[in-house]
Amino acid sequence: MSSGNINAGPRVIVALDYAEAKSALSLVERVDPQLCRLKVGKELYTAAGPHLVETLVGRGYDVFLDLKYHDIPNTVAAACRAAAALGVWMMNVHASGGRPMMSAAREALVDHPRVKLIAVTLLTSMAQDDMDEIGLVGTPQEAVLRLARLAHAAGLHGVVCSGLEAGVLRAALGEAFCLVTPGIRPAAVTDDQKRVLTPRAAIAQGSHYLVIGRPITQAPDPAAALRAINADIAKEAA
DSSP: OOOOOTTOSOOEEEEOOOSSHHHHHHHHTTSOTTTOEEEEOHHHHHHHHHHHHHHHHHTTOOEEEEEEEOSOHHHHHHHHHHHHHTTOSEEEEEGGGOHHHHHHHHHHTTTOTTOEEEEEOSOTTOOHHHHHHHTOOSOHHHHHHHHHHHHHHTTOSEEEOOHHHHHHHHHHHOTTSEEEEOOBOOGGGOTTOSSOBOHHHHHHHTOSEEEEOHHHHTSSSHHHHHHHHHHHHHHHHO
């Protein structure tokens, strides 16, 4: 799949982690599609459905539909075609669904070259004990790299990864492989948490897009918070 200019346009993806459409749309009215993209996840999509996605696209936003498809290849391919028909910019599948599933998803989007297809490797909630319990081999870091390599081989555009993994994945899989990083917090709100990366640090590690929720959505002035984050990213790019 052709990725085009991977860093074109806004690099911040605002996570619309709301339980219903009204709150999400209220936030969307306070930001700008020239300054950010939007992520719609399972809760909001289940509550508001495809109509909300179409509404956001209609307002000029690039939408990352974060539903993490994981099923038999035909079912995932059909879901990807349906998502592409909504006009989404990005969607994701679970790499643990295997190469045939990811390949089917990729092939389902052949008529939608603009849509980015990425994979989730290992959920960030999973620790070594969880991996051992379900029989996954190796350390979490080894599993992430193994599954990212599989997604790359299957022709996907990239993966979701933590900022702490971005450098390793970038070195292993190249500059064009898209790295989407959640768990980003501006320096002003990191407090004493040691493993939270700032926007600038995540970009420096190799992340292409940053998924950011509460530091923007719960800010007194979401637009100002977004502008500050974009300014921080611009300093690294410079």
